[in-house]
Amino acid sequence: MPPTLLATRGDYEAFVDRYDTFLFDCDGVIWRGNIVIDNVPATLDMLRKRGKRLIFVTNNSATSRRDYVGKFAKLGMQAAVEEIFSSAYATAVYLRDVVGFASDKKAYVIGGSGIRNELEEVGIATVGQDDTAAISLATLGDVEPSADVGAVVFGIDYDISYRKLANAHVNLTQNPDCLFIATNDDRTLPGGKHVYPGTGALLSTLIHSTQRTPLVMGKPNTPMLDCVMQKFHLDPARSCMVGDRLDTDILFGIKGGVSTLCVLTGVADEASVLSPSAPQATYYMSSLGDLFELAQ
Amino acid sequence: MPPTLLATRGDYEAFVDRYDTFLFDCDGVIWRGNIVIDNVPATLDMLRKRGKRLIFVTNNSATSRRDYVGKFAKLGMQAAVEEIFSSAYATAVYLRDVVGFASDKKAYVIGGSGIRNELEEVGIATVGQDDTAAISLATLGDVEPSADVGAVVFGIDYDISYRKLANAHVNLTQNPDCLFIATNDDRTLPGGKHVYPGTGALLSTLIHSTQRTPLVMGKPNTPMLDCVMQKFHLDPARSCMVGDRLDTDILFGIKGGVSTLCVLTGVADEASVLSPSAPQATYYMSSLGDLFELAQ
DSSP states (O other), rough: OEEEEEEEHHHHHHHHHHHHHEOOOTTTTTETTTTEEEHHHHHHHHHTTTTTTEOOOOOEOOOOOOOOOOOHHHHHOOOGGGGGHHHHHHHIIIIHHHHHHHOOOOOEEOOOOHHHHHHHHTTTTTEEEETSOOOOOGGGGGGGOOTTTTEEEEOOOOOOHHHHHHHHHHHHHHTTTOOEEESSSOSEEETTTEEEOHHHHHHHHHHHOOOOOOOOTTSSHHHHHHHHHHHHHOGGGGEEEEEEEIIIIIIHHHHHTOEEESSSSSSHHHHHOTTTTOOSSSEEEEOGGGGGGGOO | OEEEEEESHHHHHHHHHHHHHEEEEEETTTTTTTEEOTTTHHHHHHHTTTOOEEEEEOOOOSSOOOHHHHHHTTTTTTOOGEEEEEEHHHHHHHIIIIIOOTTEEEEEEEEEEHHHHHHHHHOEEEEOOTTOOOOOTTTGOOOOOTTEEEEEOOOOOOOOHHHHHHHHHHHHOTTTTEEEEESSSSEEETTTTEEEEOHHHHHHHHHHHOOOOOOOOOOTHHHHHHHHHHHTTTOGGGEEEEEIIIIIIIHHHHTTTOOOESSSSSSSOOOHOOOTTTTOSSESSOOGGGGGGGGG
């Protein structure tokens, strides 16, 4: 069935009534860069007043959930830490609750403080952050696997180094039980005027060298949504994922068995939403802010 | 035709007579790590005395040809700079002679001093070596393409940084004429007891982020051999590539249209040499050092 356009007050009422929980991608839906999209704050208030649960889902593993709350505040909106679900937090929850990560094991992290903080908050010790010292072919042989390492956790890392990659490689190839988990696999990363190599690009180093396939938590993969559904005991039939990208957000919702709403304030335009070869959203509308009409 | 075993003095005489030029892989053929393979120095002397041209072909881009001459000397053998053909040198020769690299352009190098030295010796200015300063999402936007950059040249780099990858990415995606050249694409790199991520693994970052395919100079790809053939005006019918790896050395010779000899002092064993599904060498023998018999 092609996506249904939401365009009238009646459409909005029926849509909002049909769901208890709304999952939101942020960039392109709530804000664009550092600019809030018109009427979105009032729309979020209206949804909260109607008793809806709001969950903000981000692939970004570089910042912690607390940092994300700070971003909402800076843009004049309120969000609670519990409403934020990042790929870094999903990784921590997955290791603790699904894997039952052994308390005597450590995670070798290639990634920033966001992911280290989330892992340590759930009681998982991390190593690797100091592996930035110079290395050469002569000293390479000193890089040894460690039986303590139970997982390599990979996220965006602006301090990536050959020493880190070498450490992760030997642990992934020599420690038979070492897990390989990536927060997300976005190919590129928007940063100012250009895009730059994303987590998925950096990650391809280890996929290629180890010939192992990581478990990828973030959109469009399902583990992050599985964690969300489990944590909040959500009913898929009463949940809707709202996003601006068909190949990540909407596909993520479809794979997770929830309804989907594609907004046109980010990457996707109407033609791509209606293309039969694209992931088919349940609904689309010009902007999430249009729902603000219901508050008036 | 299956590979022909060379095992008798008569076989050796006929083999040596048939070629004017021998191209050698080094590790596994001339030496193993830091140990010379028995009778190989005397074999090389014998070939030189018979007026053969010897060329040592290496994928290693981290060391310059002069460093390689030093390694031969340390192991008690002589080799001239002109006899060494590394993937770094091949890259320099390719840019100068085949591309006709513009004198007002620079090469953005991800790689070590070996490749920088080779490029600068043929008159190509290099940039990028200092791009190791810390970077963050907030400062990422400062990384801009530069119209001066005419090529991204990628080799093994123990000082790889996100800033370097970001620079290379924006030049490869924003400068329409920017070439993308890799010295080699070895998946892993032997270093002491373990193997570690090789040039090909690091390179996959940019292949994935830019969706561009680099020209790869080194074995088993043909550009390096094209450079060798052109530089020395070799007759393929009178040239033989000697190596220990079927999927790099022998395939490299086959693709380049020269004869091939696989020795069993490195990676390949007799069963793999004779496997019909492997690249088919022209000849095989237990060790290059066996040819020493001709000197006695």
